[in-house]
Amino acid sequence: MSDDPLLSIRDLRTYFHTDDGTVKAVDGVSFDVDRGETVCIVGESGSGKSVTSESITQLIPMPPGEIAGEVIFDGTDVTTLSDDELRDLRGGRIGHVFQNPQGALNPVYTVGYQIREAIDAHQDLTKRESRQKAVSLLDSVGIPEAGNRVDDYPHEFSGGMKQRVVIAIALACEPDLLIADEPTTALDVTIEAQILDLFRDLQAAFDTSIIFITHDLGVVAEVADRVVVMYAGKVMETGTGEQIFENPAHPYTRALLECLPGQPGGLEPIPGSLPSPINPPSGCRFHPRCEYAREACRIGEQPPLYGFDGDDDDTGDSDGDGDHRVSCIHYEGEDGELPDTNEFSEIGQEPGTGLHTGGGE
Numbered sequence: 001m002s003d004d005p006l007l008s009i010r011d012l013r014t015y016f017h018t019d020d021g022t023v024k025a026v027d028g029v030s031f032d033v034d035r036g037e038t039v040c041i042v043g044e045s046g047s048g049k050s051v052t053s054e055s056i057t058q059l060i061p062m063p064p065g066e067i068a069g070e071v072i073f074d075g076t077d078v079t080t081l082s083d084d085e086l087r088d089l090r091g092g093r094i095g096h097v098f099q100n101p102q103g104a105l106n107p108v109y110t111v112g113y114q115i116r117e118a119i120d121a122h123q124d125l126t127k128r129e130s131r132q133k134a135v136s137l138l139d140s141v142g143i144p145e146a147g148n149r150v151d152d153y154p155h156e157f158s159g160g161m162k163q164r165v166v167i168a169i170a171l172a173c174e175p176d177l178l179i180a181d182e183p184t185t186a187l188d189v190t191i192e193a194q195i196l197d198l199f200r201d202l203q204a205a206f207d208t209s210i211i212f213i214t215h216d217l218g219v220v221a222e223v224a225d226r227v228v229v230m231y232a233g234k235v236m237e238t239g240t241g242e243q244i245f246e247n248p249a250h251p252y253t254r255a256l257l258e259c260l261p262g263q264p265g266g267l268e269p270i271p272g273s274l275p276s277p278i279n280p281p282s283g284c285r286f287h288p289r290c291e292y293a294r295e296a297c298r299i300g301e302q303p304p305l306y307g308f309d310g311d312d313d314d315t316g317d318s319d320g321d322g323d324h325r326v327s328c329i330h331y332e333g334e335d336g337e338l339p340d341t342n343e344f345s346e347i348g349q350e351p352g353t354g355l356h357t358g359g360g361e
């Protein structure tokens with residue numbers, strides 16, 4: 001049993017029914033998170049990273065939202081749980097640091113009260129013990145003089161300090177799964193390093209699994225056991241951090257990495273823009289921006305995730321522990337690889353627009 005992944009997401013579809021049409025924010029996403037593993041979700045703004053992570057504990061407003069597919073957490077399909085059971089799971093076995101922490105703290109209670117509330121909801125401690133634990137959590141997220149600050153109100157903390165309080169609350173229950181959605185964007189690099197260390201310690205001590213969402217590929221390279229690359233509600237590629245960074249296979253992943261000049265806070269944009277989530281293109285959703293696109297890329301469904309065997313490592317083929325997979329028809333078959341970008345113009349096929357035309361024609 002415990003060899004099973006802690007979390008298995010299968011064919012997750014999270015749609016929002018709006019006046020303008022149905023927004024397919026997440027459209028058939030599958031991936032696993034093993035125990036003690038850090039999985040990073042990357043992709044441009046609007047790819048569906050946050051909606052994926054919020055669907056795990058069903059934190060989607062329904063309506064307009066609607067969730068289909070399976071989310072198996074430690075053997076239980078979360079989509080079948082009652083509201084009470086879901087509330088228990090959130091802030092209990094699953095901790096969540098949200099992308100927009102503004103609303104995460106209640107202005108009328110002290111931070112200590114709010115951390116203790118999280119502790120007491122799931123653990124049986126005396127008042128004194130839970131207060132002590134709140135102080136030590138504040139201390140471990142790097143809040144100076146935590147013993148004095150514990151009785152302060154949120155407005156007495158700076159933005160970065162507030163974010164650390166939010167992280168302390170998410171850690172209060174020693175969750176089995178921590179979902180961290182851009183948790184360090186508001187923090188300076190020293191504090192960011194400290195928070196990443198804290199996550200690592202937590203993981204080492206409790207075998208915590210972490211889903212880490214970030215735009216900062218430098219951080220991904222540092223923390224990821226596995227990477228899930230999302231685009232327009234689909235998984236484009238998945239593999240170990242090493243595979244994704246050293247051997248990116250999907251043209252989208254390559255474009256993301258090429259846009260990595262490393263400025264904190266964001267990527268240089270990839271030429272072109274995300275398709276409409278209401279009317280996504282047929283075929284591969286990236287094809288309108290892909291310089292390798294050919295006719296077959298434009299029709300049908302998003303290609304399946306083919307095993308990729310081109311890694312220069314010892315994990316062997318796609319059955320190996322590497323499990324490098326890519327949703328691109330160029331990798332169909334045994335030794336798939338990307339063709340020369342000129343190839344298709346030579347054989348009379350229109351090259352893709354976007355990246356290609358953006359390249360100086």
Ligand SMILES: Nc1ncnc2c1ncn2[C@@H]1O[C@H](COP(=O)(O)OP(=O)(O)OP(=O)(O)O)[C@@H](O)[C@H]1O
Binds near residue numbers: 023024045064
């Ligand atoms: N409540 C909602 N109603 C309608 N559309 C929504 C709603 N919430 C999210 N969306 C849409 O779902 C898509 C995915 O959004 P999501 O927030 O998951 O992107 P993201 O990858 O996290 O982006 P970012 O990097 O900017 O955080 C977007 O098109 C967004 O506009």
Ligand code: NI
Binds near residue numbers: 049050051099181
């Ligand atoms: Ni997001």
